[in-house]
Amino acid sequence: MNTETTPLGMFERYLSIWVLLAIVAGLGLGITAPNAVGVLAGLEYASVNLVVAMLIWAMIFPMMVGIDFGSIRDIGRKPKGLVITLVINWLIKPFTMAALAVLFFDYLYADLLPRDDAQEYIAGLILLGAAPCTAMVFVWSQMTRGDPAYTLVQVSVNDLVMIIAFAPIVALLLGVTDIEVPWETLLLSVILYVVIPLAAGAWARARVIAGHGGDAAAVDALTAHLKPWSIIGLLATVVLLFAFQAGTIIANPLLIALIAVPIIIQSYGIFAAAYAWAWAWRVPHAIAAPCALIGTSNFFELAVAVAIGLFGLSSGAALATVVGVLVEVPVMLSLVAFANRTRASFPDEAA
Numbered sequence: 001m002n003t004e005t006t007p008l009g010m011f012e013r014y015l016s017i018w019v020l021l022a023i024v025a026g027l028g029l030g031i032t033a034p035n036a037v038g039v040l041a042g043l044e045y046a047s048v049n050l051v052v053a054m055l056i057w058a059m060i061f062p063m064m065v066g067i068d069f070g071s072i073r074d075i076g077r078k079p080k081g082l083v084i085t086l087v088i089n090w091l092i093k094p095f096t097m098a099a100l101a102v103l104f105f106d107y108l109y110a111d112l113l114p115r116d117d118a119q120e121y122i123a124g125l126i127l128l129g130a131a132p133c134t135a136m137v138f139v140w141s142q143m144t145r146g147d148p149a150y151t152l153v154q155v156s157v158n159d160l161v162m163i164i165a166f167a168p169i170v171a172l173l174l175g176v177t178d179i180e181v182p183w184e185t186l187l188l189s190v191i192l193y194v195v196i197p198l199a200a201g202a203w204a205r206a207r208v209i210a211g212h213g214g215d216a217a218a219v220d221a222l223t224a225h226l227k228p229w230s231i232i233g234l235l236a237t238v239v240l241l242f243a244f245q246a247g248t249i250i251a252n253p254l255l256i257a258l259i260a261v262p263i264i265i266q267s268y269g270i271f272a273a274a275y276a277w278a279w280a281w282r283v284p285h286a287i288a289a290p291c292a293l294i295g296t297s298n299f300f301e302l303a304v305a306v307a308i309g310l311f312g313l314s315s316g317a318a319l320a321t322v323v324g325v326l327v328e329v330p331v332m333l334s335l336v337a338f339a340n341r342t343r344a345s346f347p348d349e350a351a
Contacts, residue, residue, distance in 0.1 A: 018231075019329050022238035029239065030246020037243045041313045048192065048309050052240060056193060056301045059233030062226035063138070064201025065208075065219060067156050078150065081278065081287035085154050088274045088295035089132040090165055096269065097129025098122075098173045100262040109258055117316050119179055121259055124307050124320025126173045129266065130166055131306075132158060133297030136332070137290065140297060143336045145343075146290035154294055162299075163194055170306070189306040241304060241322045244313045259323040267331045271296040275339070278346070285346035289339040297332055300324050 030037050043050045105118040113121070133140075141151040167190050171183065205219055212218035242249070249256060274295050278288035303321040311317040 018235060019238055019325070022235040023242050023326060026239040026242025027246045027249065030243035031250065034247075037240075037246075040240065041244055048188070048305075049313060052237060052305065052308060053192065055233045055237045055240070056305055057197060057233075058229050059237060060193070060197050060230075060301055061201060061204075062223045062230040064197045065204050065226070066138070066152075066223045067159065067198070067201060068152055068205070068216070069156050069160075069202060078284075078287060080281050080283050081150060081291040082154055082157060084274055084277050084281070084283070085158065085291045085294050086161065088270060088277075088291075089158060090161060090169070092273065093132065093266075093270055093295055094126070094130040094169050094173060097262075097266050098126050098177065100266055101125035101129075102177060104258075104262045112258065113255075119177070120311055120316030121320045122177055123174060123179050123311065124303070124315075124317035124324075125259075125262060126177070127170060127303040127307050127310075127317065128263065128298050128300065128321055128324045130169045130173065131299035131303045132162070133294055133299050136297055137294050140293040140332060140336055141290040144289035144293070144339045145286060147284075147286040150287050151290045154291060158294065159194070159198055163190065163198070166190055166194065166302075189302070189309045193302045193305045237301070237304070238325055241318070241325070245319050245322055248314070248319060255319075256323055256326070259320050260327050263324055263327045264331060267296050267327070268335075271335050282347055284348060285339075285343045288346050289336075289343075292339070293332065293335060296335060298324055298328060300328065 040051050041049065101122040105113065105122050109118065137151060137155055138148075140146075141148065167183075167187055204222070208218050208222050209216055271292050274292035275288065278291060283291070300321060303324065304318065307315065307317040307321045
């Protein structure tokens with residue numbers, strides 16, 4: 001099996017550092033220029049912040065262009081990894097995250113936080129749990145020497161399921177936890193941040209391939225050209241989100257730790273379940289590692305956007321999703337390291 005990989009770029013190699021710097025910049029901006037941040041926060045239409053929306057589109061569009069839905073025809077090839085991904089992502093992860101959120105904020109933290117605030121934090125964690133990772137999957141897969149073609153299949157199928165399943169699962173879990181569900185805003189967010197980018201990416205991919213005589217390699221050149229904009233979108237989004245929440249974070253740093261605890265438990269627990277299942281099924285490591293990491297990581301761009309749309313920029317739900325961004329990078333890097341150390345426990349090829 002070929003284990004050569006493309007060297008990681010400066011962004012991927014020092015991802016945690018860039019995100020940390022963006023967080024510090026956001027907090028600094030929120031403290032030193034609250035009026036300017038307030039103006040940016042007010043630029044919204046139909047509960048959608050226009051600045052955040054543009055940055056999220058810039059962040060996820062290059063990844064959407066790279067998705068080849070034609071790869072879905074390979075679903076029958078080595079189906080075990082895909083089965084694990086879909087079961088973990090859609091039948092387990094949203095519900096365990098909701099259960100942990102209720103356990104911590106309704107019971108363990110009951111004497112520490114106001115009830116109304118706790119409900120918003122629960123809502124934010126539910127949004128995180130129902131949005132499995134898409135964009136960063138390719139980075140985690142590359143760092144574990146994952147099978148890029150199979151990862152592409154997993155992401156393509158996952159995105160199709162997300163279009164159908166995200167809104168109903170979120171509505172169900174919010175309803176169970178007695179949180180009001182504004183269906184129109186929820187569906188609008190799915191259309192804006194999943195359906196439209198997917199459709200635009202598929203259209204752009206088809207046009208590029210057609211314009212280069214059917215050469216799919218032209219897509220790689222386009223995504224490489226767009227990648228800096230994706231990175232700028234990610235870091236700028238982190239800056240803005242922490243700027244919007246700077247007052248709350250500075251005033252109550254303990255709150256960040258309280259929110260982070262169930263997210264960390266969820267992340268390691270979901271990885272353990274998926275990775276152990278893959279090991280028991282004798283799934284090759286090049287498929288096992290990415291399929292476990294897909295469920296562990298979150299499509300935080302979608303979760304943040306929906307939280308802002310449903311509850312507002314300064315809401316506890318938005319803060320919870322932002323804490324998800326803060327926690328995700330170091331947690332995922334630790335799991336990547338663990339997956340690489342345990343490579344020898346998995347077969348090289350499918351049985």
